[in-house]
């Protein structure tokens with residue numbers, strides 16, 4: 331049975347107000363000290379996510395390391411569809427710009443076929459645009475990454491007005507994206523919350539993307555030398 335357990339009442343966590351999310355990859359090593367230092371920052375939430383080598387075991391290890399902290403935790407399942415109920419939210423991606431319906435609705439349909447869901451309160455769908463052709467997520471999902479700002483904005487309207495997705499996620503994982511594309515999408519959104527992730531490793535890059543996206547996500551930078559200090563720089567509120 332899948333539901334994100336309401337450790338903090340779900341009504342008490344307004345994920346729509348988050349400005350900064352830290353993405354931890356279960357496939358990457360992190361020390362207890364670094365986890366404690368991240369939890370000490372003003373990042374609004376921790377997202378547990380990655381594309382490659384995501385297993386029950388490494389997700390379990392990371393969730394256990396985070397368990398003692400109250401900061402909201404989101405599990406974002408990937409191609410291996412590992413899920414747990416001891417997190418606050420589950421964000422489920424659908425890749426809008428994929429060439430294969432498997433990543434748009436197929437894997438999600440299989441998931442619902444195979445798992446009863448007892449509570450939908452903490453399950454949040456994400457309309458993904460995957461935009462870095464060299465990222466694992468783009469390769470695996472056969473994403474059409476070369477889209478114009480106009481097309482990205484039209485996907486934004488599709489997510490916001492037609493399909494009413496609560497989140498649109500502009501995913502440049504591993505590289506810094508095009509602020510003009512992010513702006514073009516933001517201009518079209520009315521209710522959908524805009525996430526931006528990819529290549530943020532400085533105050534300047536964080537500020538630029540935070541001007542347009544409601545929420546920015548920082549991942550890879552944490553795992554480099556001096557990563558926690560870099561992370562702190564990127565927390566723009």
Ligand SMILES: CC(C)=CCC/C(C)=C/CC/C(C)=C/CC/C(C)=C/COP(=O)(O)OP(=O)(O)O
Pocket residue numbers: 355357379380381382383406407408409411412422423424425433434437438439441458465466467468471501503504
């Ligand atoms: C329905 C369920 C349970 C799962 C399906 C979820 C889907 C559609 C997954 C497709 C891939 C995807 C959009 C994953 C989200 C997480 C993500 C983009 C992580 C970033 O990955 P990379 O940085 O490219 O990969 P590595 O960090 O593994 O190199």
Ligand SMILES: O=P(O)(O)OC[C@@H](O)CO
Pocket residue numbers: 353501502503504505526527528529530547548549550551
């Ligand atoms: O790892 P980076 O490049 O910071 O990207 C963050 C996140 O969007 C990855 O899913």
Ligand SMILES: [Mg+2]
Pocket residue numbers: 355380381503504549550
């Ligand atoms: Mg990654």
